[in-house]
Amino acid sequence: MSSDTGLDHLGSEENSRGNCFSKEPLSREILDWLRVNSVLSIAWDECKSRGKSPESILQLDARVVEYHKSEIILRKGDYGGSVLIPLNGSVRVNLEESGEKHFARKELSKRRSWFSALGQLFRRKSPVETLLTNSGTANGYNSRVSVPRLHIDLEAYIQKNLTRRIEIGDICGEIAALRRSPRTASIFAETDCSLLEIRWQGVREILKNSKEFSWYLEDLIGDRRHQIFSGMNAFKDLTEGTQRALTSKSIFERWGSEHWNRNFRNILQSHSSMIDREHLILPQGHHVDGLYVLLSGFARVTHLEAGEEKTIGYLRPGDIYGFKELMQFVQSGKRSPALRSIRAVGAIDLVVIPVDDFVEHVLPELKEKDIKALRSERGLISTEMLNFFLDHRIINGNQTMLIDMNRCTDCDDCVKACAVTHDGNPRFIREGYRHASLMVATACMHCIDPVCLVGCPTGAIHREPESGSVVITRSECIGCASCVESCPYNNIRTVEVHDANGEPVIDFETGKPVLKATKCDLCVDQPSGPACVNACPHDALHRVNFSDVSELSKVIGRITG
Amino acid sequence: MNLRPPHMGILLLVLMILIIFQWFYEDAESRLVNSAFTSGWFLFGSFVALAIYGARKRVPFLPIGKTSYWLQLHLGLGLVSAYMFLVHIEFRIPSGNFEGQLFVLYSLILGSGFMGWLLMRAIPSQMRSDGMESNRSRIPDELDLLREMSDRGVKEIASTETSSDILNTYFEVIRPYLHTSCGLIPSRIHPDYGVPRSLVDKIQDYVSPAVLFSSEQFTAIHKLVQKKAMLDRHAVFQRWLRGWLFIHVPLTGVMAMLICFHVLLIFGFSVGEAK
Structure with missing residues (x-):
């Protein structure tokens, strides 16, 4: 397992990181306690020796959050970039898959009412892409709206189900924060408690200044992947005991470059072979x-x-490789060579279940439907199109905008619809990479791995916890353009901020107009969802989740005829 | 033609409307009441429903079904309304002045709508067959740039010792071509030279096209002419894609006013009619 957290390249943003995570500064008492009693003690001295005080990082990027008994602190499957350290009380992580139903979200995020949505038609439109200074949404990190509760007998649940107490001073939530993946387990308050929440920007600063802490977290991530198999279709029917045994015997590996997005646009323009730049994990013909x-x-x-x-295909999180070869081994007793090669596209985490453990633990418990799931093949997408998707890293998209150019009449209804829902300013460009009759428009894809989040100094660009949509909180954006630079697809832009009179807001220090980042927000607050999709009269525009192969194949089938 | 099967729900809805209309109409006929009122009200309703499609496009943020479904409903209702219209006028050519105007208007709207549907299905794939992507609003700028570049290119040719035939051809044929509008009919492209056949014919009067287009000095201008041909082709297609709406939409507005007038007249003159 590589220990490279890959944060060394990031420059200091001290000067530009204006807004604190917490409204109130952390007390001296808490800081002293953290230095001695929490996992942060690993990083404390090293950070200081590098001239970066952990105290200043925490003052900027941490806050104390109070939870009451039975409140859900983190929900499995949600997105979030912060880590938590219990300060007092008792906090537990749920390890029982069957118990997750109690943690399920009861209500969906709030959207506009029809009345409010219709009001958009009558609002004054700004002539150019501008953002009013007072139009920021208040759904950023600093708001802690209603906390969901568990409506169960907590004591009985803890007694009957497998849960683990998180020690005071220990850390949780690090997998989602470091891997930009969904939360892997639900965490709840067993008693009233306080936790220190450090947003991703702070974690990054600490990791950048403490190698020891980054190694510690990487090891911890490996140890804590105790529920990796429960969320996967192919393994979900295995008993919890088997899953646990597998986890302990499996080998965790990390391959590829975390910062594949750096220089990606230049590589693409140079038309050099992408495949040669990808790390070879398993060569064809090897055992x-x-x-x-x-x-x-x-x-x-x-x-x-x-x-x-x-x-001939690609693997996404949850996909497996090697089943065919392993079955041949089971049947013939001879080790069979890999029928395909596997390469890392960007950075990947994978787990290898050794042959013997697969035969001993997995095979006896697999049912016919599971075997079918393991054998499932990719959709019927041509090699050329697969190459196009992989070379341009379009497979990263959760909501990629694909346009069928054989049906698109250039009516621009999609752009107009986007403008209507965004104060007259469209958030995408109906141009982009083309392959045959398919165009990938320049619109945010709401990536599975949103690399645009990595460098944001304030956390203005973040994922909606529930849907995973990548959105920008205007009020927290400082216009540093870090996300614009990081987005390998050129889907984020900066625009000038205008005041209520339409005048550009000027930065007193630099004398330049104040900028804010802008991009497609998937119409998160609109009653209909993405207006562009609704508006296309010819069914030419599709939003495609590249993780959903059946959906992808259906759309590609429709486009290519 | 890029066709897809209709949405089943919309197909069923349209069929249901047709059946309901037929049932009410036959009921009116069997009761010996004036069935023109029944067919007229249905026709009026279908006209309103057809016009709602335009309103739906303005509210893409409302969860009331995708616009593509509404377009299918618009097309289906358009066909049903044509049948209703024929029933309403009792399958005859109207002889009255006002009803004649309504008939002509309705036929034009229906015809332009059908034409629009055909164009929308046929043109996009034709337009993209050359692999070029053009932005409608940028075509004039691109053409301006292209003209500027060709004039610059010909200056370079003129500065070298070259045949006057090439320069004559440029100023007499090619330059005027670069400055002409694309018109309404896409040019037929010569397979060997990638420029319009009509241009090749004109060039022949001055110089052999094979000589001109194989000339190294002329290569840059040849590429610009090819680009102009492609841009023109796209511009023509764009004109057709939008042009039909300039008939369909204004006539719909006029028709809406005349229908209202028609309803008022009918009710005005129906006072005292035996029930």
């Missing part, structure tokens, strides 16, 4: 040493034909 299960990131599956690597 398969286990079942490969992808935890995060993407992998390219290729087949060598006449000396040429032909892309």
Whole structure:
């Protein structure tokens, strides 16, 4: 397992990080306690020796949050970039998959009413892409709206189900924060408690200044992936005991470059081969040493034909490779070579279940439907199109805008609809990469791995916990353009801020107009969802989740005829 | 033609409307009441429903079904309303002055709508067959740039020792072509030279096209002419894609006013009619 957290490249943003996470500064008492009694003690001295005081980081990026008994602190499947350290009380993590139903979200996030939505038609439109200074939404990090509660007999639940207490001073939530993946477990308050919440920006600063702490967290992530198999279709029917045994015997690996997005646009423009730049994990013909299960990131599956690597598919989180080869081994008793090559597209985390453990634990408990799930093939997408998607990293998209150019009449109804829902200023460009009759428009794809989040100094760009949509809280954006630079797809832009009179707001220090980042927000607050999709009269515009192969195949099938 | 099967729900809805209309109409006929009132009200309702499509496009943020479904409903209702219209006028060519105007207007709206549907299905794939992507609003700027570049290019040719035939051809044929509008009919492209056939014919009067287009000096201008041909082709298609709406939409407005007048007249003259 690599220990590279890959944060060394980030420059200091001290000067530009204006807004504190907490309204009140952390007390001296809490800071002293953290220095001695929490996991932060690992990083404390090292940070100081590098000239970066952990206290200043925490004052800027941490806050104390109070929870009452039975309140849900983190929900499995939600998105979030902060880590938590219990300060007092008792906090537990739920390890029982069957108990997750109690943590399920009861109400969906609030959308506009029809009346409010219709009001958009009559609002004054700004002539250019501008954002009024007072139009920021208040759904950012600093707001802690109603906290969901568990409506169960907590004592009985803890007694009957498998839960684990998180020690005071220990850390939780680090997997989602570091891997930009959904929360892997639900955490709840057993008693009234206080927790220190450190937002991603602070965690990044600490990791950047303490190698020891980054190694510690990487090890912890490996140890804590106790529920990795429960969320996967192919393994969800295995008993919890088997899942636990598998987790303890599996090998966790990390491959590829975390910062694939840096320089990506230049590489793409140079038309050099992408496949040669990807880390080879399993070469075709080599012995398969286990079942490969992808935890995060993407992998390219290729087949060598006449000396040429032909892309035949890709793996997404939860996908497996090696089942065919392992079954051949079970039937013949001879180790069979890999039928395909696997390459890391960007950074990936995977777990390898060794052959013997697969035969001993997995095979006896697999049912026919599970085997079908394991054998499932990619949709019927041509090699050329797969290459196009992989080379341009479009597979990263959760909501990629694909346009069928054979149906698009250039009516621009999609752009107009976007403008109507965004104060007259559209948030995407109906232009982009093309392959055959398909166009990938320049619109935020709400990526599975949103690299645009990494460098944001204030956390203005973040994921909606529930849907995973990537949104920008205007009031927290400082216009540093870090997200614009990080987005490998050129889907984020900065625009000038205007005041209520339409005049540009000028920064007193620099004398330049104040900028804010802007991008597609998937119409998160609109009653209909993405207005662009609704507006297309010719069914030419689609929003596609590249994780959903059946949906993707359906759309591609419709586009390519 | 890029066609797709209709949405089943919309197909059923349209069929249901047709059946309900037929049932009410036959009921009116069997009761010996004036069935023109029944067919007229249905026609009026269908006209309102057809016009709502335009309003739906203005509120894309309301969860009332995708616009593509509404378009299918618009098309289906358009066909049903044509049948209702024929029933309403009792399958005859109207002889009255006012009803004749309504008939002509309705036929034009229906015809332009059908034409629009055909164009929307046929043109996009034709337009994109050359692999070029053009932005409608940027085409004039691109053409301006292209003209500027060609004039610059010909200055370079003129500065070298070259055949006067090339320069004559440029100033007499190619330059005027670069400055002409695209018109309404897409040019037929010569397979060998990638420029309009009509241009090749004109060039022949001055110089052999094979000589001109194989000339190294002329390569840059040749590329610009090819680009102009492609841009013109796109511009023509864009004109057709939008042009039909300039008939369909204004006529719909006029028709709406005349229908209201028609309803008022009918009710005005129906006073005292035996029930």
